[in-house]
Amino acid sequence: xxxxxxxxxxxxxxxxxxxxxxxxxxxxxxxxxxxxxxxxxxxxxxxxxxxxxxxxxxxxxxxxxxxxxxxxxxxxxxxxxxxxxxxxxxxxxxxxxxxxxxxxxxxxxxxxxxxxxxxxxxxxxxxxxxxxxxxxxxxxxxxxxxxxxxxxxxxxxxxxxxxxxxxxxxxxxxxxxxxxxxxxxxxxxxxxxxxxxxxxxxxxxxxxxxxxxxxxxxxxxxxxxxxxxxxxxxxxxxxxxxxxxxxxxxxxxxxxxxxxxxxxxxxxxxxxxxxxxxxxxxxxxxxxxxxxxxxxxxxxxxxxxxxxxxxxxxxxxxxxxxxxxxxxxxxxxxxxxxxxxxxxxxxxxxxxxxxxxxxxxxxxxx
Amino acid sequence: xxxxxxxxxxxxxxxxxxxxxxxxxxxxxxxxxxxxxxxxxxxxxxxxxxxxxxxxxxxxxxxxxxxxxxxxxxxxxxxxxxxxxxxxxxxxxxxxxxxxxxxxxxxxxxxxxxxxxxxxxxxxxxxxxxxxxxxxxxxxxxxxxxxxxxxxxxxxxxxxxxxxxxxxxxxxxxxxxxxxxxxxxxxxxxxxxxxxxxxxxxxxxxxxxxxxxxxxxxxxxxxxxxxxxxxxxx
Numbered sequence: 269x270x271x272x273x274x275x276x277x278x279x280x281x282x283x284x285x286x287x288x289x290x291x292x293x294x295x296x297x298x299x300x301x302x303x304x305x306x307x308x309x310x311x312x313x314x315x316x317x318x319x320x321x322x323x324x325x326x327x328x329x330x331x332x333x334x335x336x337x338x339x340x341x342x343x344x345x346x347x348x349x350x351x352x353x354x355x356x357x358x359x360x361x362x363x364x365x366x367x368x369x370x371x372x373x374x375x376x377x378x379x380x381x382x383x384x385x386x387x388x389x390x391x392x393x394x395x396x397x398x399x400x401x402x403x404x405x406x407x408x409x410x411x412x413x414x415x416x417x418x419x420x421x422x423x424x425x426x427x428x429x430x431x432x433x434x435x436x437x438x439x440x441x442x443x444x445x446x447x448x449x450x451x452x453x454x455x456x457x458x459x460x461x462x463x464x465x466x467x468x469x470x471x472x473x474x475x476x477x478x479x480x481x482x483x484x485x486x487x488x489x490x491x492x493x494x495x496x497x498x499x500x501x502x503x504x505x506x507x508x509x510x511x512x513x514x515x516x517x518x519x520x521x522x523x524x525x526x527x528x529x530x531x532x533x534x535x536x537x538x539x540x541x542x543x544x545x546x547x548x549x550x551x552x553x554x555x556x557x558x559x560x561x562x563x564x565x566x567x568x569x570x571x572x573x574x575x576x577x578x579x580x581x582x583x584x585x586x587x588x589x590x591x592x593x594x595x596x597x598x599x600x601x602x603x604x605x606x607x608x609x610x611x612x613x614x615x616x617x618x619x620x621x622x623x624x625x626x627x628x629x630x631x632x633x634x
Numbered sequence: 635x636x637x638x639x640x641x642x643x644x645x646x647x648x649x650x651x652x653x654x655x656x657x658x659x660x661x662x663x664x665x666x667x668x669x670x671x672x673x674x675x676x677x678x679x680x681x682x683x684x685x686x687x688x689x690x691x692x693x694x695x696x697x698x699x700x701x702x703x704x705x706x707x708x709x710x711x712x713x714x715x716x717x718x719x720x721x722x723x724x725x726x727x728x729x730x731x732x733x734x735x736x737x738x739x740x741x742x743x744x745x746x747x748x749x750x751x752x753x754x755x756x757x758x759x760x761x762x763x764x765x766x767x768x769x770x771x772x773x774x775x776x777x778x779x780x781x782x783x784x785x786x787x788x789x790x791x792x793x794x795x796x797x798x799x800x801x802x803x804x805x806x807x808x809x810x811x812x813x814x815x816x817x818x819x820x821x822x823x824x825x826x827x828x829x830x831x832x833x834x835x836x837x838x839x840x841x842x843x844x845x846x847x848x849x850x851x852x853x854x855x856x857x858x859x860x861x862x863x864x865x866x867x868x
Contacts, residue, residue, distance in 0.1 A: 270747055271733070278735040544731040547692060548792070549720025550748035551713075626719070627692040629727055630683060630804045 271545075272558030276565055286530040287566050293523045294567075294574030294606055297516060301598040302578060304512040306591030307438070311508075312499045313402070314359075314378070314436035317386035320471035322350070322479060323357075323498045324490045331493065331501035333359055333468055340465035342489050349485030351476030355384030356467030358449040361439065362419040362456055368409045375408045379418060379425070379442045381449025384471055388431040393445035398428040405440040406430070407588035416442065419456030437502075438591070520605045527563050527613025535559065535617040539624055546626035555621050560614050567610035571603040638701070639800045639832030640666040640689055645698035647684055647855075658684040660855045662698070666800065669830040671823060673837055673846035681855040682836045683804065689834065690723045690802045691715040703799030720749040724793030724801040726822075728808055730785045732777040738788045739764060739773040745795035756795070763791040767825070782810055786818045790825055801826065803835035807842055819845045 276283060309316075315323070324346055329336035338346075338356070347354045358381040363374030379399070385391055389400055401410050410416065414427045425442060434441045446467065454461040462468075472492075475482075479492035493501065500506060535542075542555055582594035647659040659681045666672050676682045687693040688700055691707050694715070699708045703722050710718060719725075732741045739760050746756035764773050767787040777785055786806065793801045803822060807815030819835070819842040826833045835846065843849045851859040 271736075271744065274740070275735050540731065541733065544727060544733075545744070545748060546716070547690070547719060547725050547727075548745055548748055549716055549796075551716050554748060626716075627687045629731065630687050630690070630692055630725065630802075 269554070269557050269561050272561045273565070276562055282534075283562070283566050286526065287570050289526050289530075290523065290567055290570035290606070291573045293519060293526065294570045294602065295577050297519045297523070297602045297606065298574050298578040298594070298599060299581065299592070300512060300516050300519065301602050302582065302592045302594050303590075304509065304516075305595055305598050306593045307508060307512075308505065309433060309593055310404075310435040310438045310591045311502060311505055312436070313434040314380060314386070314441055315495055315499050315502075317388060317431070317434045318384075318471055318495055319387060320355070320384060320473045320475075320495065321352075322472040322475045322482070322492055322494060324350075324470040324472065324482060324492045327483070327489055327491050329491065331491065331498065332503070333357070334361075336468045337462065338467050338470055338490070342486055343465070343467070343470060345486045346470055346472070346482055346490065349477060350472045350482050352472050352474030353384060354470050354472050355382065356446050356469075357382055357471055358446060358453070358462065358468045359436075360419075360449065360453050360457065360460075361437070362452070364442075365417040365422060366405075366409050367414060375405070376439045377405070377416070377418070377442055378436050378439050379444065379449060379452055380436075381444055381446040381467075383446060384473055386431070386434065386443070388434070389443055390429070393443075393448075394428050395445070397423075397425045397444070397448055397451075399425045399442040399444040399448065400429045400431050401427045401442050402434045402440045403430045403432045404435055404588040405442075407586060408440070410440075418442075418452055421452075421455040423452045423455055425452070440588070516605075520609050523567075523606055523609035524613045527567070527610045528616040531559055531563055531614055531617045532620065534562075535620045539620075540629070542621060542624045543626055543629035546624060547629040552618075552622050552624075555624075556614070556618050559617050559621070560611065563610040563614045564607060567606050568603075571606050575599045575603070637668050638665055639668050639670065639703060640664065640834070641699070641701040642685075642689065643699045645685075645688060645695045645700060647681075647688060647693065648696045657855050659688070659695070662852075662855075662857055664850060664857060666832050666834060667847075668799070668832055669827065670848065671826055671833045671835070671846045673843040673849045674834050674852060675837060675840065675843060675849055676852035677838060680852045682852050684855075685852065686802050686804060686834060686836050689800065690725060691718045720745075721796055722799050724796065724798035726786070726789045726793045726801065726803045726806055728805040730777075730789045730809070732785055732788055732792075734777055737774050737776055738769055738780065738784075738791075741777070741788050742791050742795050745792060749796070759795060760791070763794055767791050767821075783814050783818060786810070787821065790822065794825065794829065794831070798831065801831055801833045803833060805837060806835055807837065807839055812841070815839070815842060 325336040326338055359378055361378045364377045366375055410427055412427055415424050417424050450462055482492045483490050578594040585592055642662050642664040645659055645662040649656045674682045688695050707718055742760040743756055764770050769787055823845045850857050
């Protein structure tokens with residue numbers, strides 16, 4: 269093992285090509301992962317920000333917030349059966365006019381009306397037509413005190429504060445009271461307006477009952493999901509994740525192939541040296557450990573460069589432009605994937621090392 | 635220790651190539667005393683490398699007994715042979731084969747690193763050997779920075795690191811000119827004799843055989859002359 273480390277130290281040039289290729293693969297892996305995380309974060313923030321553990325849709329909503337309507341009667345049943353605190357939730361997607369932008373330069377936003385505050389919002393919904401805005405809207409020119417005009421009716425709401433990581437369906441969000449939501453809905457989408465006490469969904473904090481028990485209590489009028497279940501049911505999300513994960517899988521597979529080819533070549537090149545070392549009493553295991561150490565070290569160096577590049581990229585991208593986030597978890601996971609790829613790639617050299625005959629060091633068998 | 639560094643009795647080695655059996659060694663009897671130097675001479679393909687490989691635990695005999703330093707290795711498996719090579723024999727290869735990215739001192743310490751590490755003891759022995767071989771001032775040089783003779787001396791030092799019962803030299807002068815070859819073989823003799831270590835050097839160069847205590851000639855896999863233990867020439 270020390271021999272392998274010394275070779276890395278004294279002959280770094282031999283490993284430059286492999287390190288460069290693995291660095292590119294690592295950067296690709298981390299950028300893909302960062303884009304997936306950015307897209308997922310931008311699609312699910314409003315749900316992830318909920319302190320609630322459950323979300324209750326109407327049974328006919330097909331797990332969609334937009335299609336769901338909960339009547340006051342159903343709400344009372346849920347409040348009696350669920351345990352914990354129950355709050356209403358409503359949403360509407362509209363084009364927003366922001367001061368300083370052109371009259372046709374609409375910014376798509378989703379206005380949420382809430383009762384139980386998600387993380388980062390004040391303990392009670394803002395009064396009047398005040399709303400809190402997602403921090404991603406800053407890049408669109410939204411500031412505290414900005415009056416944003418929503419929808420075709422140009423309904424004004426005033427930004428009173430900012431909350432982070434609450435984007436939904438890839439759009440910035442505004443958070444106000446249920447009354448604000450109802451009034452904006454009524455004038456901009458009259459056909460969809462909600463009656464008194466009607467909300468799109470309920471969120472339940474500290475629920476003592478399971479989702480199925482709540483749905484049974486409402487006689488099948490509701491469909492209750494965990495927040496995680498509601499996120500998984502968001503349209504297109506799982507397909508998006510599946511496609512990205514397949515690309516990530518292929519990238520890791522390419523990493524395995526690169527490591528396998530490189531170290532297979534190096535092993536072939538070292539056959540005479542390994543023959544000598546075996547003749548001197550080195551076991552195949554210790555020789556393989558040396559290859560493994562080199563592969564892991566090269567991959568770790570490539571991953572470290574890629575982590576730095578990903579963090580630099582994340583810092584350089586203007587907020588709200590490209591959905592890219594470099595989370596420690598993603599960077600760590602990508603590094604672990606690559607290290608596993610390095611180990612798997614090395615296994616292809618094991619057979620070759622085992623087959624090296626120490627007698628070859630002393631001029632063959634004849 | 636039996637007083638013999640090597641005893642080979644009725645050693646036979648065959649290979650199968652297709653349906654044909656190739657006999658590389660046949661009925662070889664050879665005894666090497668504990669401080670004896672034997673030159674193994676023969677033409678190409680005569681079996682001298684095979685004999686050397688079997689004596690060094692690189693190959694196993696098809697039949698017969700091989701005892702090195704009192705240890706019968708005739709039926710050893712690969713793991714036992716690996717341990718045996720690490721602890722009991724030393725090798726100096728035809729092309730020297732030093733590890734190119736290690737210094738002279740580190741090339742000696744490789745022997746310790748591939749086995750059970752003894753650390754300070756090994757470092758001390760490496761320094762002592764380098765000193766005795768006249769390489770103290772070259773200990774930090776890479777093989778590229780050493781002359782042919784210096785590389786040979788490093789290889790000899792490496793072969794002596796594990797305090798072997800027997801050192802096997804494979805054509806130690808084949809890559810050297812006459813003067814340097816003569817110098818290297820004289821050095822081998824001096825080093826082996828000063829340590830009381832037995833050695834076999836494989837060669838086809840009759841000009842250097844006079845440095846050996848005894849010459850064993852091999853032809854077509856059989857020792858034709860010198861197989862009986864001779865009195866050390868001293």
